[in-house]
């Protein structure tokens with residue numbers, strides 16, 4: 001775990017409005033499984049669900065509660081794709097892996113909405129599309145190019161000029177943008193709890209309040225020791241700890257920047273204001289380097305997310321800039337009380353790509369969703385399950401690579417701080 005005290009999930013908007021979590025307990029007696037999954041977020045629970053459905057015995061150990069990491073506290077924007085455009089991914093991965101990767105990342109929103117439907121999960125959701133708002137003239141060109149690339153692959157997109165962006169979003173702050181119709185919004189904590197229910201129903205064993213304190217190889221098996229002393233012995237282990245990674249696996253924590261991102265939510269807006277903001281139910285993020293992301297929730301609260309201090313928060317002042325941005329972006333919402341302030345960590349890798357590692361036989365680790373992991377990590381879990389039941393490493397969406405530490409990791413707060421200041425300047429006002 002990171003050294004700061006982690007911000008409690010219970011203070012998030014989602015904890016106040018989610019469907020209840022299934023009953024789970026800490027691991028108190030040692031046990032065995034074919035596969036041990038560490039971390040009960042989207043990746044871990046999707047892995048467990050898809051394994052259990054194929055008759056594999058699987059135990060999930062979660063340090064805190066279901067969805068305690070990014071999965072319970074994110075913006076709930078289900079957006080397919082990676083940070084890179086299709087043409088870039090083709091150039092990076094070549095004619096053999098490239099098309100398969102595009103198919104995988106293009107289908108990550110489907111993976112979420114299909115699972116919700118298949119398991120009848122109690123998850124407020126709306127699949128009206130994602131708008132990427134372009135904040136400069138150059139960004140308008142960039143988003144149009146992005147839209148055209150996906151369109152060539154058969155995706156239904158819409159290119160927005162200034163007037164149509166203003167009409168759909170309800171602010172004059174964007175010069176254009178594009179709509180990806182595959183995307184949508186969900187209640188993220190209800191979804192991760194729904195995944196846990198589905199995994200339990202399929203036969204997975206899920207233990208909360210069970211931090212794995214040590215992981216060792218004993219003969220042909222992996223043995224995970226939890227803080228209580230109870231152990232799990234398993235043939236294979238999948239580490240799905242993402243930005244909440246600790247010291248369990250040497251070097252893994254040092255391979256990412258685990259930056260905090262902050263969110264605020266108003267009280268449910270009065271209908272007259274609500275009708276002027278995102279009236280067609282889109283979710284939005286923009287083209288700034290330090291991007292802003294916002295949406296309405298299912299009860300009409302306006303959420304605004306974006307940068308904050310790198311560290312965990314110390315008080316309401318750490319959210320003050322987001323409250324100012326919310327009003328600048330939507331002056332019609334001025335004076336609406338802020339009901340919730342919360343934050344969480346995202347894992348950023350050196351190349352802004354998800355990383356898969358297998359540092360020893362039978363030990364798989366997944367890290368680095370770059371703040372876009374609702375769909376990605378759900379679909380990754382499905383891919384891990386296929387791999388673990390006998391699939392080929394080539395069937396995984398990205399290659400398995402060695403763990404590589406970031407240069408000057410110990411100084412990351414300094415250089416990330418400098419980068420943030422630089423980006424604030426080039427991103428311009430708001």
Ligand SMILES: Cc1cc2nc3c(=O)[nH]c(=O)nc-3n(C[C@H](O)[C@H](O)[C@H](O)COP(=O)(O)OP(=O)(O)OC[C@H]3O[C@@H](n4cnc5c(N)ncnc54)[C@H](O)[C@@H]3O)c2cc1C
Pocket residue numbers: 001038039040041042043044061062063064065066067068069070071072073074075076077078079210211212213240241242243244245246248261262263293305343344345346369370371372373374375376377
């Ligand atoms: C504030 C915020 C906003 C975001 N907004 C969006 C968004 O709108 N759209 C989007 O697509 N993505 C978004 N993301 C990213 C997304 O939430 C994550 O990519 C995703 O939830 C990661 O899922 P995961 O299963 O990989 O990891 P996590 O959900 O982070 O789960 C990791 C789990 O591992 C557990 N763990 C760690 N160490 C141990 C241990 N030793 N033993 C046992 N358990 C352990 C942790 O307690 C944690 O529950 C956002 C993230 C944040 C923080």
